[in-house]
Amino acid sequence: MAERKAFLLRIEPELYGALQRWASDELRSLNGQIEFLLRQSLKQAGRAPGGARPRREA
Numbered sequence: 001m002a003e004r005k006a007f008l009l010r011i012e013p014e015l016y017g018a019l020q021r022w023a024s025d026e027l028r029s030l031n032g033q034i035e036f037l038l039r040q041s042l043k044q045a046g047r048a049p050g051g052a053r054p055r056r057e058a
Contacts, residue, residue, distance in 0.1 A: 009034075 011019075016030075023033035042048040 019033060020030050023030045026033060026036075028036065039048065
């Protein structure tokens with residue numbers, strides 16, 4: 001398994017609660033949900049490691 005980095009994340013309680021509920025709905029841990037969302041955002045922005053840049057719409 002790949003090495004993982006740990007870091008502290010400070011977020012507002014309302015955001016934490018919303019993310020926790022979303023993670024539960026998706027059957028993921030909160031950490032897994034945050035990682036999923038970050039990966040999805042990186043792909044959409046064309047910044048994912050080893051990923052191709054998405055085509056921009058005109």
